[in-house]
Amino acid sequence: MSFWSSLRISSSALFAQRLRLDTISNNVANAETTKTDTGGAYQRKDVVFTAANKVPYLANLMMTKRSIGEKALNLQGVKVAQIKTDTTPGEKVFEPTHPNADVNGYVTYPNVNLVTEMTNMLSATRSYEANLTMVEAAKTMANKAIEIGR
Amino acid sequence: MNVPGIRPSILPQIESAVRPPQQSTLKEVGKSFDSMLTNLSQTQNYSDNLMTKLAAGEEVDLHQVMISADQTDISFKVAMGIRDKLVDAYKEISRMNV
DSSP: TTTTHHHHHHHHHHHHHHHHHHHHHHHHHHHTTOOOOTTTSSOOOOEEEESSOOOOOOOOHHHHHOOOHHHHHOOEEEEEEEEEOOOOOOEEEOTTTTTOOTSSSSEOOOOOOOOHHHHHHHHHHHHHHHHHHHHHHHHHHHHHHGGGGG | OOOOOOOOOTTHHHHHHHOOOOOHHHHHHHHHHHHHHHHHHHHHHHHHHHHHHHHHTSSSHHHHHHHHHHHHHHHHHHHHHHHHHHHHHHHHHHOOOO
16 A cells, blocks of 8 residues: 555654664763773764665565555665764873873773764654654545545 | 646656556455455564564564554554445345345
């Protein structure tokens, strides 16, 4: 049914936004982490979205064939292309007693800015809500279409 | 003033996709309703499966579960609507004066 394609597209966005929230959580959790497995302080991660060019991971959920609109306009939803690492250097603080201090007594803190992370978190939440509204809209349209026969 | 109509580029494709229905007997209607029910039961199974996974604490997305439940709901309503139509048609015919 053609309504499924709207649901399919919206759910790819829901998945993407949830993954974005995951990376933000990870950034906030590691806001004070001065040592990682790769050495050095934690570097913040960021998701990169692209328009999907093949049926997203949810294809089997909607199990029906792609709708005409999807095929003709190549509407495939969104996907997370990569999770990139922000390499901007973090703040250096003079703390000679810190176990991860360098020879000059400076500790490199992660380049995580809590204000940025909170803004991104709000943006992700609102975006998730927007896509949920799209799901609701598709559902309402389908339910209204069913009422034609009554 | 010349006002051209809207001509979306996908229109020809829609026209080619929507073919006129072939002549169908009541048997074929029953057959297609049957395949629709099979489809519905698949949707229900899928949604059921997801809910079980969610309950078991496996890695499934919450929205995926909810959307598939909604999808089942809509599919079910469509099937019920079509059933009502078929039953109505049957009743109409059975009430016919001979």
